[in-house]
Amino acid sequence: MKVGFVGLGIMGKPMAKNILKAGGHTLRFYARRPEIRTEMEALGAEYVGQLSQLGQGCDVVFTMLPDGPDVKKVVLGEGGVAQGMERGSVLIDCSSINPAHSREIAEGLAEKGIEMLDAPVTGGESGAIEGTLAIMVGGKREVFDRCQPLVATMAKSVTYCGPVGSGNTVKLVNQVIVGNTLGAISEGILLATQAGIDPELVFSILRGGMSGSRIMEAKLPKMIRQDFTPGFKMDLQIKDLRNALAFGKSEGVPMPLTEKVTQEMQAIADEGFGNEDHSVLIRYYQQLLP
Amino acid sequence: MKVGFVGLGIMGKPMAKNILKAGGHTLRFYARRPEIRTEMEALGAEYVGQLSQLGQGCDVVFTMLPDGPDVKKVVLGEGGVAQGMERGSVLIDCSSINPAHSREIAEGLAEKGIEMLDAPVTGGESGAIEGTLAIMVGGKREVFDRCQPLVATMAKSVTYCGPVGSGNTVKLVNQVIVGNTLGAISEGILLATQAGIDPELVFSILRGGMSGSRIMEAKLPKMIRQDFTPGFKMDLQIKDLRNALAFGKSEGVPMPLTEKVTQEMQAIADEGFGNEDHSVLIRYYQQLLP
Numbered sequence: 001m002k003v004g005f006v007g008l009g010i011m012g013k014p015m016a017k018n019i020l021k022a023g024g025h026t027l028r029f030y031a032r033r034p035e036i037r038t039e040m041e042a043l044g045a046e047y048v049g050q051l052s053q054l055g056q057g058c059d060v061v062f063t064m065l066p067d068g069p070d071v072k073k074v075v076l077g078e079g080g081v082a083q084g085m086e087r088g089s090v091l092i093d094c095s096s097i098n099p100a101h102s103r104e105i106a107e108g109l110a111e112k113g114i115e116m117l118d119a120p121v122t123g124g125e126s127g128a129i130e131g132t133l134a135i136m137v138g139g140k141r142e143v144f145d146r147c148q149p150l151v152a153t154m155a156k157s158v159t160y161c162g163p164v165g166s167g168n169t170v171k172l173v174n175q176v177i178v179g180n181t182l183g184a185i186s187e188g189i190l191l192a193t194q195a196g197i198d199p200e201l202v203f204s205i206l207r208g209g210m211s212g213s214r215i216m217e218a219k220l221p222k223m224i225r226q227d228f229t230p231g232f233k234m235d236l237q238i239k240d241l242r243n244a245l246a247f248g249k250s251e252g253v254p255m256p257l258t259e260k261v262t263q264e265m266q267a268i269a270d271e272g273f274g275n276e277d278h279s280v281l282i283r284y285y286q287q288l289l290p
Numbered sequence: 291m292k293v294g295f296v297g298l299g300i301m302g303k304p305m306a307k308n309i310l311k312a313g314g315h316t317l318r319f320y321a322r323r324p325e326i327r328t329e330m331e332a333l334g335a336e337y338v339g340q341l342s343q344l345g346q347g348c349d350v351v352f353t354m355l356p357d358g359p360d361v362k363k364v365v366l367g368e369g370g371v372a373q374g375m376e377r378g379s380v381l382i383d384c385s386s387i388n389p390a391h392s393r394e395i396a397e398g399l400a401e402k403g404i405e406m407l408d409a410p411v412t413g414g415e416s417g418a419i420e421g422t423l424a425i426m427v428g429g430k431r432e433v434f435d436r437c438q439p440l441v442a443t444m445a446k447s448v449t450y451c452g453p454v455g456s457g458n459t460v461k462l463v464n465q466v467i468v469g470n471t472l473g474a475i476s477e478g479i480l481l482a483t484q485a486g487i488d489p490e491l492v493f494s495i496l497r498g499g500m501s502g503s504r505i506m507e508a509k510l511p512k513m514i515r516q517d518f519t520p521g522f523k524m525d526l527q528i529k530d531l532r533n534a535l536a537f538g539k540s541e542g543v544p545m546p547l548t549e550k551v552t553q554e555m556q557a558i559a560d561e562g563f564g565n566e567d568h569s570v571l572i573r574y575y576q577q578l579l580p
Binding site: 099122134136157159161162163165166169170172173174175176177178179180181183184185187188189190191192194195196197198201202205206208209210211212213214215216218244247248251252253254255256257258260261264285288289290 | 389412424426447449451452453455456459460462463464465466467468469470471473474475477478479480481482484485486487488491492495496498499500501502503504505506508534537538541542543544545546547548550551554575578579580
């Protein structure tokens with residue numbers, strides 16, 4: 001396929017490289033930073049100087065951007081990607097954004113006869129590099145089927161979730177559970193340590209019981225060691241939870257716990273911990289201790 | 291050993307039976323209901339008509355009661371178990387209570403030269419019947435070592451957690467994480483279903499990812515099917531969270547998420563769902579939907 005890519009950041013660049021590595025595809029890209037241009041051209045990708053020209057001749061254009069407003073601007077804004085895309089081609093947005101924004105962007109594209117999939121990823125930088133991301137995809141089933149092999153070059157799993165926005169919805173559900181579980185583990189483990197019990201011992205008991213979870217396995221050791229090197233950055237966790245709350249509001253879903261834990265996360269980010277791992281949430285509670 | 295037992299309810303009766311089944315121990319018991327008396331006597335246990343006489347000649351007396359005030363009354367109250375227990379004997383309280391209460395009871399017993407272990411259990415009725423409970427124990431290490439083989443007749447794991455109250459503390463940490471995770475899963479899965487996505491599909495995706503947990507495996511299917519047969523009753527979950535909040539307060543640990551989820555659980559219990567499985571929490575959120 002002829003593929004376009006914009007958003008060659010920490011995640012996007014290794015993802016684009018894996019498309020090239022898979023073979024059988026040509027890649028056009030837009031990037032502002034000259035070093036990205038050099039690096040990608042050396043791998044045989046074609047640099048395009050204007051966003052509006054990126055989609056020309058492309059079957060698929062990928063976007064991997066920080067948040068919904070960025071995607072809207074880059075895709076539908078003046079001089080945006082949609083301008084150069086052809087009828088029947090597909091925009092695949094891998095950004096993690098509010099599903100309501102995915103729907104809006106899909107509507108804007110539909111007016112031009114362009115298809116859209118929302119395809120947010122999990123698995124972090126290492127998953128992007130190793131091509132082992134988990135990708136959740138929303139959009140028309142037949143468009144998904146057509147694009148699945150291309151998306152699979154970057155992933156260990158590619159799952160169809162439903163109409164456009166469904167990929168981001170499932171991703172947000174994941175983030176809601178992860179975020180609140182971090183809060184629950186923080187409150188629980190501090191109760192034990194304040195009562196004088198070794199948190200390592202508590203971990204060794206809990207992990208085999210009903211409260212055991214993947215997030216406990218990944219993050220409780222970091223909380224105990226107070227090692228908050230990311231991992232997954234608090235600022236991104238907050239962005240996801242804010243998108244979940246906004247989407248929840250528009251769908252009429254009450255999310256009181258998520259609201260609470262988001263406030264706590266924002267409080268600790270405001271103190272300068274936004275670039276630390278999201279498990280740094282435990283510091284919010286620690287600072288309230290007598 | 292010569293063993294006493296009071297609190298032959300849904301959990302206590304099968305636990306007492308497993309002590310007998312293990313062999314090598316004699317069992318004295320106190321019970322108000324005649325059918326319990328008949329059943330236990332048929333197994334060779336000795337009925338004692340007065341609580342104050344239960345501990346006579348016993349190396350160990352077990353209590354398995356609803357909450358801290360019950361244990362205080364039965365053990366230290368007028369005509370209570372402590373009256374008949376001998377110096378150097380051990381009270382093992384298997385009730386799930388506020389660790390601060392465990393400490394108070396231990397202090398009251400220490401005045402009479404009686405040792406105490408707090409030894410709350412997890413694993414539910416089936417674990418009690420099959421002798422596969424997980425038991426978390428607090429108290430003096432040498433007392434634990436002496437009693438471990440006896441406690442092990444009822445359990446698949448018996449773990450020493452630290453000084454008296456530590457068993458209940460670890461149990462409460464478990465309950466705090468379980469309770470809040472139920473809330474997180476409820477908020478998340480409703481977001482997906484309101485957005486029109488099949489919750490079974492969401493479950494199949496999430497369970498393999500970072501938000502996967504044992505509580506999700508056990509309870510999300512019940513939420514999806516709206517099958518709230520217990521399992522673990524909401525009223526007991528609320529009792530545990532109230533004990534966690536009370537203990538958190540006395541230890542100076544802030545627990546805002548636990549406070550919030552406890553309020554929600556109480557609201558749904560007040561509507562008559564207290565005897566349903568704790569996963570019935572999702573109904574609280576469902577009732578708030580437009």
